[in-house]
Every structure is written in C-alpha cells, then in structure tokens.
C-alpha cells in the first residue's frame with residue numbers, strides 16, 4: 001500500500017505530475033467534484049493544527065468525498081494508551097485514506113506499516129511535513145515559473161522546523177539550487193539533514209546568523225516560527241523566539257521578485273506591514289496547499305484501486 005511519509009517517497013516526476021494535477025484542479029474544479037464520492041478521509045491529528053487539517057478536509061469535500069476526524073490527542077483512545085499501530089488498524093476499517101499528525105518522529109511511518117489503507121504524514125514531531133512541502137513547491141512554481149536556478153534562504157528555527165527539513169529534501173533534487181541557512185547558533189539545521197542531503201548531493205549552502213547580509217541574493221525567503229513546543233525549557237524559547245523579525249526596512253536590499261514564504265502560523269516573524277507587499281506569498285501557500293492535497297489524495301486513492 002502506497003503511503004507518503006517523507007517527501008522523497010515521491011519522485012521528482014511525481015512531484016511535477018502532482019503540480020500539473022493541482023493546476024488542472026484550479027482551472028477546472030468541476031471535473032473533480034465527484035471523483036471521491038462515497039470515499040472517506042480520516043484526519044487523525046494528535047497535535048494542534050489549523051491549515052493542515054482543514055485543508056485536508058476541504059480537499060476531500062471538494063473531491064466529493066467525506067471526512068471523519070480526530071482533532072486532538074485527548075479526544076481519541078490515544079489518551080487511554082492505545083498504540084499508533086492499533087489506531088491505524090482500527091481506522092483502516094472505517095476510512096479509505098488517513099492523514100495523520102503526531103508529536104513523535106516516526107509515528108506516521110509506524111501507522112503506515114499497520115494500516116491497510118494509504119497514510120499521509122501531516123507532520124511527525126520535528127521530523128518531516130511532506131504536504132506542507134507540496135504547498136511550498138506549487139507556490140514556488142506558480143511564483144517563479146520554474147523550480148531550478150534558485151537561491152533559497154531559510155530563516156528561523158531550522159532545527160525543529162519540520163517544514164524546513166522536507167523543503168530542503170525536495171528542492172535539493174532540482175538543478176542549480178543554493179541554500180542560505182539563516183538561524184541562531186542553537187537552531188541550525190540538524191547534522192543529519194546536512195550530511196545525508198546537502199553534502200551527499202553536493203548542494204552549495206551557506207550557514208549564517210545574519211539575515212540582512214544574505215537578503216540581496218535571495219530568490220526565495222522562507223521564514224519560520226521558533227517551535228516552542230519542541231523546546232526543553234521556556235527560558236531558551238523566550239531568548240530565541242524573536243531572533244528574526246522581517247520588517248519592510250529589512251527588505252530594502254531584497255530583489256524585486258523575491259518570494260516571501262512562511263508555512264504559518266506566524267507569531268512575530270513577519271511584520272503585518274509586509275502582508276500587502278506583492279512579494280508576500282504566505283497566504284497563497286495556504287490555498288496552494290489545498291490543491292496539492294487534493295492532487296495527492298486523488299493519486300493515492302487511484303493507486304490503491306479505491307477510485
């Protein structure tokens with residue numbers, strides 16, 4: 001059974017096909033209105049979420065399907081001590097596909113091994129978040145018109161930010177990509193991402209603490225929130241949380257066609273004064289996420305022979 005746990009579970013060709021399907025959905029939504037009729041998506045969210053859960057649910061409704069949902073850890077038998085594997089087996093009896101978010105790294109993988117239906121990882125701890133990356137990729141494609149020859153600045157909590165890890169993995173597979181990794185010393189990209197992805201593939205990258213010096217060369221600036229829930233103590237969080245705040249002033253040396261991205265939720269990282277700047281793309285990412293999740297649900301249900 002095909003599941004998507006990591007963005008590299010999808011080949012570059014498949015990513016391009018998903019983007020093509022998403023663009024077709026945008027152009028011809030009526031074609032897709034009933035393709036998942038009588039099929040059910042289960043959203044199992046054991047961690048807070050607004051965009052990811054609601055966009056999965058909106059995606060399934062727009063495909064003509066139905067949704068069943070666990071929207072918090074306390075609301076399911078997980079609170080009684082049920083294992084992820086048992087939960088996945090159980091939900092396989094009720095639904096056709098699962099989208100799961102869990103605070104533990106590897107939880108979605110465990111679920112996919114136990115389930116008899118496709119499982120989509122909607123975020124596992126500080127590890128991966130492949131469907132946010134699908135939203136990011138479609139945004140990059142629609143803003144830039146191409147996926148290669150880009151200098152991508154990633155800024156903020158690069159240690160615990162799972163969207164960053166998945167995006168590095170995905171963009172490293174396109175041609176002539178360069179990363180500028182901007183973070184406080186304590187929140188650098190984990191060494192497994194540097195070793196297994198960037199160094200292994202010979203992708204050029206620069207690590208810095210200084211956003212403003214890096215700004216002029218960036219084609220994309222991907223801001224992230226400091227992940228409070230993954231810190232061991234509140235003091236460190238409070239010290240680091242406002243390390244980077246993007247203001248109009250800091251954009252004065254930026255390219256005119258810079259794409260400013262953020263997976264959201266934002267706390268303080270981007271001043272609301274930037275929201276009206278034509279380079280701000282973060283609410284476009286939100287919408288693109290729904291279309292890419294529609295494309296992914298369709299793909300996995302087709303491959304499973306469900307539709």
Ligand code: NCD
Nearest residue numbers: 051052123163225263264265
């Ligand atoms: C992200 C996440 O959950 O990792 N949110 C999202 O899904 N768009 C980013 C975050 O929480 O900071």
